[in-house]
């Protein structure tokens with residue numbers, strides 16, 4: 001059939017506005033806000049959501065994947081080391097073995113499989129939105145939410161106020177700049193967070209330490225992926241991605257334990 005249905009413009013707008021407002025109203029309060037849809041944030045979202053945490057993933061860009069798409073100098077192959085192939089198996093991502101404990105994946109496939117698994121797990125996504133501040137409570141003190149703004153408004157330097165989302169836990173998966181931990185350390189000195197800054201490259205040692213140091217940074221605030229390097233002063237690891245996946249899964253497990261006991 002090619003006799004396409006006529007849809008009135010008013011109905012188009014009504015559908016979009018009603019559904020979107022319902023979606024936004026639903027995420028005003030959640031268990032977990034993850035900032036950044038790179039490999040660590042996507043992986044964390046899958047395991048947190050599968051465990052029943054109401055999880056929203058906020059991404060500044062209009063895409064999934066963070067640094068995976070760019071790979072190493074825009075090349076479409078990512079290196080993954082053991083035991084991270086467990087996660088590839090779990091999300092149905094194909095890979096090629098390249099010797100003892102090392103595998104390669106196609107970057108597009110990994111991005112899409114992670115995003116697909118996250119959607120299947122029930123993760124709510126907000127794209128084109130930037131988190132630029134945290135909400136905190138003096139008792140503790142602890143992190144209790146995030147401030148969000150359209151990325152486009154920020155790029156146009158428009159003077160608008162943000163909206164706030166309340167949540168029990170915030171995961172900084174923003175990559176090299178650890179933006180959420182940085183803003184928390186600057187604006188809430190009582191949290192006693194002192195990001196050290198990433199060091200020069202040393203891949204294997206960094207991969208191991210990123211996973212080891214993944215976890216809670218302050219009450220209600222956690223970090224995963226490259227943000228861990230920035231916060232704890234670890235070496236840069238370059239284009240190898242196993243630790244990003246394992247760090248995301250570990251962060252989810254720690255948050256699930258902290259929230260569920």
Ligand code: 48F
Nearest residue numbers: 036038039040059060066067130131174175225226238240
């Ligand atoms: O950088 P990114 O991929 O972080 P990751 O999960 O993985 C790092 C690797 O890709 C790679 C590497 C490892 O070998 O070195 O770089 O630690 O993804 C971070 C995502 O967060 C988004 C950003 O657009 C990217 O997609 N992001 C960053 N800051 C914000 C943000 C923010 N303030 N609000 C919303 N999204």
